[in-house]
Amino acid sequence: xxxxxxxxxxxxxxxxxxxxxxxxxxxxxxxxxxxxxxxxxxxxxxxxxxxxxxxxxxxxxxxxxxxxxxxxxxxxxxxxxxxxxxxxxxxxxxxxxxxxxxxxxxxxxxxxxxxxxxxxxxxxxxxxxxxxxxxxxxxxxxxxxxxxxxxxxxxxxxxxxxxxxxxxxxxxxxxxxxxxxxxxxxxxxxxxxxxxxxxxxxxxxxxxxxxxxxxxxxxxxxxxxxxxxxxxxxxxxxxxxxxxxxxxxxxxxxxxxxxxxxxxxxxxxxxxxxxxxxxxxxxxxxxxxxxxxxxxxxxxxxxxxxxxxxxxx
Amino acid sequence: xxxxxxxxxxxxxxxxxxxxxxxxxxxxxxxxxxxxxxxxxxxxxxxxxxxxxxxxxxxxxxxxxxxxxxxxxxxxxxxxxxxxxxxxxxxxxxxxxxxxxxxxxxxxxxxxxxxxxxxxxxxxxxxxxxxxxxxxxxxxxxxxxxxxxxxxxxxxxxxxxxxxxxxxxxxxxxxxxxxxxxxxxxxxxxxxxxxxxxxxxxxxxxxxxxxxxxxxxxxxxxxxxxxxxxxxxxxxxxxxxxxxxxxxxxxxxxxxxxxxxxxxxxxxxxxxxxxxxxxxxxxxxxxxxxxxxxxxxxxxxxxxxxxxxxxxxxxxxxxxxxxxxxxxxxxxxxxxxxxxxxxxxxxxxxxxxxxxxxxxxxxxxxxxxxxxxxxxxxxxxxxxxxxxxxxxxxxxxxxxxxxxxxxxxxxxxxxxxxxxxxxxxxxxxxxxxxxxxxxxxxxxxxxxxxxxxxxxxxxxx
Numbered sequence: 001x002x003x004x005x006x007x008x009x010x011x012x013x014x015x016x017x018x019x020x021x022x023x024x025x026x027x028x029x030x031x032x033x034x035x036x037x038x039x040x041x042x043x044x045x046x047x048x049x050x051x052x053x054x055x056x057x058x059x060x061x062x063x064x065x066x067x068x069x070x071x072x073x074x075x076x077x078x079x080x081x082x083x084x085x086x087x088x089x090x091x092x093x094x095x096x097x098x099x100x101x102x103x104x105x106x107x108x109x110x111x112x113x114x115x116x117x118x119x120x121x122x123x124x125x126x127x128x129x130x131x132x133x134x135x136x137x138x139x140x141x142x143x144x145x146x147x148x149x150x151x152x153x154x155x156x157x158x159x160x161x162x163x164x165x166x167x168x169x170x171x172x173x174x175x176x177x178x179x180x181x182x183x184x185x186x187x188x189x190x191x192x193x194x195x196x197x198x199x200x201x202x203x204x205x206x207x208x209x210x211x212x213x214x215x216x217x218x219x220x221x222x223x224x225x226x227x228x229x230x231x232x233x234x235x236x237x238x239x240x241x242x243x244x245x246x247x248x249x250x251x252x253x254x255x256x257x258x259x260x261x262x263x264x265x266x267x268x269x270x271x272x273x274x275x276x277x278x279x280x281x282x283x284x285x286x287x288x289x290x291x292x293x294x295x296x297x298x299x300x301x302x303x304x305x306x307x308x309x310x311x312x313x
Numbered sequence: 314x315x316x317x318x319x320x321x322x323x324x325x326x327x328x329x330x331x332x333x334x335x336x337x338x339x340x341x342x343x344x345x346x347x348x349x350x351x352x353x354x355x356x357x358x359x360x361x362x363x364x365x366x367x368x369x370x371x372x373x374x375x376x377x378x379x380x381x382x383x384x385x386x387x388x389x390x391x392x393x394x395x396x397x398x399x400x401x402x403x404x405x406x407x408x409x410x411x412x413x414x415x416x417x418x419x420x421x422x423x424x425x426x427x428x429x430x431x432x433x434x435x436x437x438x439x440x441x442x443x444x445x446x447x448x449x450x451x452x453x454x455x456x457x458x459x460x461x462x463x464x465x466x467x468x469x470x471x472x473x474x475x476x477x478x479x480x481x482x483x484x485x486x487x488x489x490x491x492x493x494x495x496x497x498x499x500x501x502x503x504x505x506x507x508x509x510x511x512x513x514x515x516x517x518x519x520x521x522x523x524x525x526x527x528x529x530x531x532x533x534x535x536x537x538x539x540x541x542x543x544x545x546x547x548x549x550x551x552x553x554x555x556x557x558x559x560x561x562x563x564x565x566x567x568x569x570x571x572x573x574x575x576x577x578x579x580x581x582x583x584x585x586x587x588x589x590x591x592x593x594x595x596x597x598x599x600x601x602x603x604x605x606x607x608x609x610x611x612x613x614x615x616x617x618x619x620x621x622x623x624x625x626x627x628x629x630x631x632x633x634x635x636x637x638x639x640x641x642x643x644x645x646x647x648x649x650x651x652x653x654x655x656x657x658x659x660x661x662x663x664x665x666x667x668x669x670x671x672x673x674x675x676x677x678x679x680x681x682x683x684x685x686x687x688x689x690x691x692x693x694x695x696x697x698x699x700x701x702x703x704x705x706x707x708x709x710x711x712x713x714x715x716x717x718x719x720x721x722x723x724x725x726x727x728x729x730x731x732x733x734x735x736x737x738x739x740x741x742x743x744x745x746x747x748x749x750x751x752x753x754x755x756x757x758x759x760x761x762x763x764x765x766x767x768x769x770x771x772x773x774x
Contacts, residue, residue: 063767063768063769064442064443064727064728064768064769064770065442065553065554065768065769065770066769145588145589146589146590149589149590149593150590151584151590151593151594151599152589152590152593152594152597153590256531256585256587256588257585257588257589257590258585259530259531259585259737259741259742259745260530260531260737260741260742260744260745260746263738264734264737264738274734277410277414277730278730278731278733278734279728279730279731279734279764280417280728280730280731280768
């Protein structure tokens with residue numbers, strides 16, 4: 001995947017026409033691999049090797065009694081019909097569909113508001129929205145877990161004071177929403193910064209020209225800013241696909257305070273963790289992780305494809 | 314713009330090359346990883362001579378010890394003073410499960426495992442099944458049998474008499490209760506579970522904000538302890554691959570009907586323990602008792618300071634008042650990892666740390682551990698302690714008396730983590746949701762049986 005920030009619909013070719021008659025061509029060709037070698041070595045060791053090892057592991061089954069046996073694709077056929085895995089994937093997909101649009105919309109609104117220059121204390125606000133991202137998700141989950149508390153949490157306390165029914169944020173029906181709230185709180189600022197940075201790169205001449213043509217602030221936002229934001233929005237969307245499907249920290253921590261709602265297979269990632277460290281089924285965990293990776297690749301690709309298709313009518 | 318581009322052909326070549334290389338690397342890694350597992354058997358255990366021991370203890374050696382006990386350096390210093398040639402490096406690798414996870418990883422990798430490790434009683438079988446612990450009999454551990462409380466020795470012994478670890482502290486179960494709440498509502502300290510259930514109903518009726526107790530829906534250890542008290546034998550192993558799983562037998566059903574019934578009636582709490590909400594609840598008097606273990610009194614006096622002076626301790630209510638019994642919850646041991654290069658020194662350390670009178674006493678006075686040695690449980694300075702948090706009651710004496718009523722035949726499965734997770738998602742969930750706990754026990758049984766069979770065990774029920 002390559003990122004180019006120039007939004008040319010046809011995609012500009014990077015390599016220009018070959019310049020003929022340069023004597024150093026062959027020497028250059030032999031020096032090239034040397035320059036990329038450090039990257040390739042790291043890429044191989046840190047990225048491909050673990051991936052390959054996981055793929056290798058997923059073809060075996062190790063049992064507490066009887067040792068390790070080669071089982072081929074058995075783990076994969078098992079996972080594809082494993083309700084715990086499928087429910088986990090389904091749940092994060094639902095989470096993605098609900099949480100991500102909300103979060104990106106909020107991020108977009110904040111970014112536009114900050115970019116408009118109409119806000120007082122813009123820097124303070126910008127920092128304020130971004131700060132939750134600096135809070136480790138573990139801390140954030142613990143904090144929200146406390147806020148959600150049904151007896152002594154502040155929301156419950158206020159509800160009790162006003163003699164209103166106490167909302168049970170940690171119940172089965174609310175849980176996904178409670179998780180979405182934590183994740184949104186954490187990542188709105190992060191996405192806002194990306195969008196805001198993209199807004200700052202738009203040449204001001206465009207605004208001036210639009211103003212000359214009689215466009216108001218809303219019109220400028222709709223017709224200039226939003227189209228220019230498309231690449232950045234797509235980027236945040238892709239990050240969100242990956243983040244949502246890998247949902248782990250937040251449910252893992254809320255599990256301590258709501259063990260009857262968040263099961264060990266609540267999300268697919270949590271399931272892989274449980275398999276490896278609770279059930280000692282390392283091989284099956286590798287299979288589940290691999291399949292989850294595949295799901296993420298497909299989902300990312302689908303997002304890209306729909307976005308690109310919409311661009312070229 | 315984002316686009317997945319097709320790579321030009323030259324780099325495609327090299328990509329294939331890299332993939333092959335990656336495959337080879339990972340294969341190699343896997344093979345070395347596999348080579349180390351499944352070590353030798355423990356059948357022959359020849360005693361080590363005293364001369365060998367003396368020699369080893371005078372040879373300069375460095376040992377690594379994984380433990381989560383705070384300030385354990387004080388006890389370790391006693392050992393180093395006696396054996397100046399030996400240096401012990403103390404590492405805190407996390408408490409409980411996180412440490413076990415690291416240990417399993419190190420064992421699998423074949424390097425990085427410590428020489429000695431702190432391990433809870435219930436986790437011992439999950440490490441003996443993988444042949445990871447050293448049998449301490451050849452190093453004189455069998456001679457310590459009478460130093461420790463009888464039931465602890467049963468917990469650290471293997472089916473063929475192996476000694477897998479040396480007991481450090483224990484957690485015989487009792488009941489801490491709020492004298493003030495009992496007085497206010499005219500409740501007598503219940504001595505049987507029937508009285509307990511009546512008191513639960515009476516108290517909650519009198520004050521809907523207060524519950525007699527909380528049975529945490531995430532605390533399988535408490536459930537196991539209560540099962541232990543009731544005489545349950547949920548897991549019985551014979552040989553290495555045979556296991557009898559009976560978490561749904563008559564005893565379990567009795568417990569399930571009792572606690573499930575109280576939870577369904579809503580007269581006890583079922584919230585997860587050791588959470589912020591739970592600490593608040595204890596501080597604010599939401600619960601009138603805490604069914605806990607011998608480590609509970611010190612723990613509570615630290616975490617529910619607002620209630621100082623109001624708590625008292627008593628034995629657990631009984632199923633059969635004529636035969637008082639209790640179970641154990643928590644406590645840990647020191648084990649030696651089989652892969653150690655210095656088995657003699659490591660084994661001597663494990664023994665010294667927990668059986669040397671000065672060291673054992675230090676655990677009771679410095680870390681406030683509930684002792685595992687018989688000597689300390691009759692030591693006047695230990696059992697005579699009368700903390701003001703408990704209104705001057707001799708709490709240690711109460712639990713020392715309870716310790717002698719713990720049955721010694723309770724066993725743990727070699728896949729406890731799985732059993733715990735399955736419990737939380739079946740029995741625990743039924744308690745939290747107020748659904749049929751007796752039926753949830755059946756689900757627990759079948760989930761566990763399926764797992765055990767898949768892991769290659771021969772399962773009886």
